[in-house]
Amino acid sequence: MLRNRPIRRWHAALVPIALLASTPAHAHLVSTRFGEFYAGLLHPLTTLSHVVPWVALGLLAAVQGIRGARWNLLAFPLAVAIGVLLGSWLPGFDAGLQWGNIASIVLLGALLATAVALPMPAFLGLSVLFGLSHGYTNVVSELEGRALLLYTTGVACAGYLLVALLGAGALVVVRQNWGLVAVRALGSWILAAGVIFAGFSLLGQPGA
Amino acid sequence: MAGRYRWLSRCLLLWTCLLGSGAAHSHETPVALLTIKEGIAGTYWLEWTYYSSRNDVPPQVRWPGHCFEDYPRLECGEQGLVGEVVMPEIGDKYSAAVVQVRRQGAAPRSYTLTGGNPRMVVTADGTVPWQTIAAAYIPLGIEHIMLGVDHLLFVLGLLLLVHGTRSLVTTITSFTVAHSITLAAATLGWVGIPDKPVNACIALSIVVVVVEVIKHRRGEHCLSARLPWLIAFGFGLLHGFGFAGAMSNVGLPPESLPAALLFFNVGVEVGQLAFVLTVLGLYHAHRVLQARLPAWCSQAGIYGVGSIASYWFIGRFAALLAT
Amino acid sequence: MHDSLRTTPYWRSLAAIVLTLGSLPAWAHVEQGVAGGLVSGLLHPVMGPDHLVAMVAVGLWGAQLGAPAIWLLPVVFPVVMALGGLFGVAGVPLPFIEFGIALSALLLGLAVAARFRANLVVMAVLVGLFAIFHGHAHGTELPQSANAMAFGVGFVISTGLLHLAGILIGLLVRWPVGSAVVRACGAGIAAIGLYYLSAASGLA
Numbered sequence: 096m097l098r099n100r101p102i103r104r105w106h107a108a109l110v111p112i113a114l115l116a117s118t119p120a121h122a123h124l125v126s127t128r129f130g131e132f133y134a135g136l137l138h139p140l141t142t143l144s145h146v147v148p149w150v151a152l153g154l155l156a157a158v159q160g161i162r163g164a165r166w167n168l169l170a171f172p173l174a175v176a177i178g179v180l181l182g183s184w185l186p187g188f189d190a191g192l193q194w195g196n197i198a199s200i201v202l203l204g205a206l207l208a209t210a211v212a213l214p215m216p217a218f219l220g221l222s223v224l225f226g227l228s229h230g231y232t233n234v235v236s237e238l239e240g241r242a243l244l245l246y247t248t249g250v251a252c253a254g255y256l257l258v259a260l261l262g263a264g265a266l267v268v269v270r271q272n273w274g275l276v277a278v279r280a281l282g283s284w285i286l287a288a289g290v291i292f293a294g295f296s297l298l299g300q301p302g303a
Numbered sequence: 304m305a306g307r308y309r310w311l312s313r314c315l316l317l318w319t320c321l322l323g324s325g326a327a328h329s330h331e332t333p334v335a336l337l338t339i340k341e342g343i344a345g346t347y348w349l350e351w352t353y354y355s356s357r358n359d360v361p362p363q364v365r366w367p368g369h370c371f372e373d374y375p376r377l378e379c380g381e382q383g384l385v386g387e388v389v390m391p392e393i394g395d396k397y398s399a400a401v402v403q404v405r406r407q408g409a410a411p412r413s414y415t416l417t418g419g420n421p422r423m424v425v426t427a428d429g430t431v432p433w434q435t436i437a438a439a440y441i442p443l444g445i446e447h448i449m450l451g452v453d454h455l456l457f458v459l460g461l462l463l464l465v466h467g468t469r470s471l472v473t474t475i476t477s478f479t480v481a482h483s484i485t486l487a488a489a490t491l492g493w494v495g496i497p498d499k500p501v502n503a504c505i506a507l508s509i510v511v512v513v514v515e516v517i518k519h520r521r522g523e524h525c526l527s528a529r530l531p532w533l534i535a536f537g538f539g540l541l542h543g544f545g546f547a548g549a550m551s552n553v554g555l556p557p558e559s560l561p562a563a564l565l566f567f568n569v570g571v572e573v574g575q576l577a578f579v580l581t582v583l584g585l586y587h588a589h590r591v592l593q594a595r596l597p598a599w600c601s602q603a604g605i606y607g608v609g610s611i612a613s614y615w616f617i618g619r620f621a622a623l624l625a626t
Numbered sequence: 627m628h629d630s631l632r633t634t635p636y637w638r639s640l641a642a643i644v645l646t647l648g649s650l651p652a653w654a655h656v657e658q659g660v661a662g663g664l665v666s667g668l669l670h671p672v673m674g675p676d677h678l679v680a681m682v683a684v685g686l687w688g689a690q691l692g693a694p695a696i697w698l699l700p701v702v703f704p705v706v707m708a709l710g711g712l713f714g715v716a717g718v719p720l721p722f723i724e725f726g727i728a729l730s731a732l733l734l735g736l737a738v739a740a741r742f743r744a745n746l747v748v749m750a751v752l753v754g755l756f757a758i759f760h761g762h763a764h765g766t767e768l769p770q771s772a773n774a775m776a777f778g779v780g781f782v783i784s785t786g787l788l789h790l791a792g793i794l795i796g797l798l799v800r801w802p803v804g805s806a807v808v809r810a811c812g813a814g815i816a817a818i819g820l821y822y823l824s825a826a827s828g829l830a
Binding site for chain 3: 143144147208276279280283284285286287288289290291292294295296298
């Protein structure tokens with residue numbers, strides 16, 4: 096009953112919103128000065144499969160309390176930067192690490208939905224692991240030298256901005272009595288989106 | 304307040320690494336100029352003027368469907384040249400293209416195509432719709448401030464000097480007002496100041512602000528910390544001339560210039576506001592998370608910015624003397 | 627740095643964001659995957675009326691029952707629905723899907739109308755069971771060229787907003803008149819469910 100309904104003309108109205116969320120992800124790089132910094136900054140922020148788990152990580156850090164969020168501020172961007180450098184120097188593991196990213200959406204969503212308080216080393220280990228994996232898969236073309244440095248800094252900055260702003264924002268929110276519930280509900284949404292993404296990827300649907 | 308410096312130094316350090324090498328070199332921004340001259344019976348004559356070390360062919364052009372190019376001729380039939388003209392390679396091989404349309408018995412019109420807006424709409428009466436101008440110039444303004452690291456560093460310096468919301472708002476507003484005044488004055492041709500001394504002075508303005516920040520941190524008495532809007536206004540006048548550099552090469556017809564100027568300025572303010580809000584957001588985020596860097600980090604960051612700005616100043620001043 | 631016109635190409639990405647609205651057609655062909663996925667994800671949950679009212683009913687019921695059901699039901703639903711979607715993608719056959727969806731709208735509507743209250747776990751399991759049917763129906767809906775992540779995000783946002791709408795309407799229960807309105811909504815939903823149920827079973 097829900098099948099085979101054509102996307103109608105007015106649905107095009109939604110396209111700008113969708114584009115707004117996605118456009119620059121595929122804008123390719125030109126080897127000139129600060130371009131790589133902004134390209135690096137925007138690539139993860141405009142790719143849903145990166146930005147969704149990063150948001151989850153930022154929120155999860157807040158759920159872990161102030162210490163977790165604080166250390167995450169340092170650990171995650173550093174891990175992302177190292178991941179990007181590894182991705183440029185030792186390419187070839189993208190396909191495998193895509194699964195790491197998919198797992199990160201599901202796992203982080205689940206942890207957020209259940210609001211689990213992890214031991215500090217476990218949380219930071221997870222953050223570093225996903226940071227490396229996401230950094231690695233953010234490499235979009237062969238860059239070297241200054242360009243690579245700028246691009247890496249851009250991607251790491253994106254990670255830093257997200258975990259700093261969201262971590263602090265969520266920390267304020269979870270102190271309200273409705274706040275934790277809202278954050279957990281968001282976690283369940285992320286988990287659900289991750290499960291759908293994982294399902295389509297695993298079962299070989301196109302576009303994954 | 305000490306906490307603010309500590310975390311801000313993180314940003315400063317970041318910029319320091321970014322700017323490290325070759326900051327004083329200018330980058331190549333290849334611009335192509337296309338002149339379209341109306342002949343008879345829907346025929347137009349094309350003429351390219353371009354320079355780029357990377358390309359020896361002019362950018363590719365997609366004409367409206369009823370036009371056929373046989374360089375240097377363009378046949379548009381009875382309709383004439385109306386409709387959308389796109390240059391897909393702009394923003395890639397070329398930074399921008401300026402297209403001048405010279406119709407018979409009408410004043411020439413200029414259109415600017417940029418990476419953000421590689422298209423133009425040609426109308427029969429030759430006017431440029433304001434939407435087209437907005438689409439070209441708002442992104443140009445945002446781009447200009449986002450890539451103008453010296454402007455951003457200056458704004459960052461101002462943020463380090465201010466205390467409290469009121470001071471912040473007045474300072475940023477006076478910077479905005481000041482650079483809008485000189486941007487307008489320079490673009491409309493009321494005042495003409497050459498690029499190079501302006502750029503040297505902009506570098507110097509960062510040095511001055513950094514020195515004021517260091518003095519302020521040491522607890523020394525300084526005017527700028529008490530009246531940061533004054534320093535913002537004074538140097539804002541200077542930065543406005545810098546912004547005008549981006550507008551000066553663009554051959555717009557006089558009646559389109561005020562609109563272009565307005566939209567360019569809007570773009571600059573949007574970019575500046577985004578930067579200020581990001582920095583303030585990070586400041587509050589660090590405060591909430593109680594994340595503070597050791598004092599030497601902030602010290603190193605501020606001195607780093609000062610060194611870079613001094614390096615720029617010396618480089619630009621030397622270039623000024625050399626010419 | 628200011629020596630020349632700063633119309634630099636590499637900054638295009640930011641300009642692109644600003645210009646997306648203006649230069650839609652040029653980007654559309656490149657971004658079909660993500661945009662298409664997001665659009666179809668956003669639209670699917672609102673395309674079938676019985677599905678739509680069942681989503682709202684979940685929110686209404688949760689709000690009517692108060693904490694912790696107010697957030698537990700909407701949290702359980704999308705996750706289980708996603709799992710149900712997996713069955714759909716995998717081609718696991720599920721009998722009476724349309725029947726199940728219509729039935730869920732009817733029963734959830736009745737529960738709201740009757741202010742039915744049971745053990746929390748029982749209610750969560752019940753809602754979860756319905757969610758599998760709803761998810762399964764959407765499971766094979768991803769357009770061929772669309773981006774799966776975008777589809778998932780759009781789908782979840784749309785579903786979540788429907789629940790939220792239900793919860794917001796459901797907050798009226800604080801007032802006596804509002805409580806009656808909420809129950810009336812439930813009755814309406816049950817009626818819609820009943821219509822689709824009869825349609826699914828071939829009676830109408």
